[in-house]
Amino acid sequence: MPLPPPEEKPRYVRDMFAGTARRYDLMNRLMTLGQDQRWRRLVVAACQLPRGGHLLDVATGTGDIALEALRMRPDIHVVGSDFTPEMMRIGQSKDRHQRMPFVEADAMHLPFPDNSFDAACSGFLMRNVTDIAATFAEQRRVVRAGGRVVCLEITRPTTPLWRDLFHLYFFRFVPRVTAFFSSNKTAYDYLPASTLAFPRPPALADIMRSVGLRNIQYRTLMLGTIALHGGEST
Ligand SMILES: C[S@@+](CC[C@H](N)C(=O)[O-])C[C@H]1O[C@@H](n2cnc3c(N)ncnc32)[C@H](O)[C@@H]1O
Numbered sequence: 001m002p003l004p005p006p007e008e009k010p011r012y013v014r015d016m017f018a019g020t021a022r023r024y025d026l027m028n029r030l031m032t033l034g035q036d037q038r039w040r041r042l043v044v045a046a047c048q049l050p051r052g053g054h055l056l057d058v059a060t061g062t063g064d065i066a067l068e069a070l071r072m073r074p075d076i077h078v079v080g081s082d083f084t085p086e087m088m089r090i091g092q093s094k095d096r097h098q099r100m101p102f103v104e105a106d107a108m109h110l111p112f113p114d115n116s117f118d119a120a121c122s123g124f125l126m127r128n129v130t131d132i133a134a135t136f137a138e139q140r141r142v143v144r145a146g147g148r149v150v151c152l153e154i155t156r157p158t159t160p161l162w163r164d165l166f167h168l169y170f171f172r173f174v175p176r177v178t179a180f181f182s183s184n185k186t187a188y189d190y191l192p193a194s195t196l197a198f199p200r201p202p203a204l205a206d207i208m209r210s211v212g213l214r215n216i217q218y219r220t221l222m223l224g225t226i227a228l229h230g231g232e233s234t
Pocket of ligand 1: 010013058061062081084087105129
């Protein structure tokens with residue numbers, strides 16, 4: 001399936017996540033073979049928050065990174081933002097003690113003042129936006145100089161045999177699992193298509209640099225299928 005044209009992508013993405021919200025967490029656990037929460041803990045660690053620090057989880061969805069951050073670091077303050085209320089409502093139901101605000105917002109136009117956070121992170125957001133550089137630039141803007149901007153995303157492995165297996169997994173298995181759990185029947189083609197179109201880790205690092213983030217570092221996880229990038233705001 002071709003990806004939706006840029007002008008239709010935000011609505012398409014929002015509808016897709018609204019339709020999968022109730023089954024999103026279960027789908028994640030199944031498709032990542034239970035590894036996704038471990039990656040989220042690495043995201044929180046990469047944010048290098050100071051004691052009592054403020055973290056923004058952009059595209060928080062059902063709040064898994066944000067809530068993991070609060071579990072790991074009860075001393076910090078976390079805000080989650082996303083443009084799909086249906087996803088955040090699931091997150092709110094998991095946040096039994098209402099420890100964090102969920103704010104409806106587009107990742108490319110964050111409703112927060114400059115330098116208002118010690119770190120910003122996103123998990124599985126960047127494939128879905130129409131302008132990756134503008135999205136990182138917003139995170140750089142709201143994070144104080146020296147604070148961290150961290151990104152977790154799916155990426156394509158480069159090792160020949162593993163690359164072929166990954167294609168099989170992604171184009172055959174993932175669409176079937178997604179189709180089974182999703183009420184939006186086109187959602188199952190979108191995930192592999194958006195991953196193929198997404199920049200490889202060195203190119204993503206260049207995009208981060210281009211918006212003024214510095215000291216960019218990245219590593220890949222899960223046999224090169226997941227990339228974790230971090231940079232410093234200026
Ligand atoms: C794959 S989910 C990831 C949720 C969560 N970060 C996680 O780790 O499970 C992607 C989320 O990004 C949100 N999203 C996509 N594009 C967005 C945008 N431009 N602005 C705000 N949220 C966006 C979707 O609504 C969805 O909740």
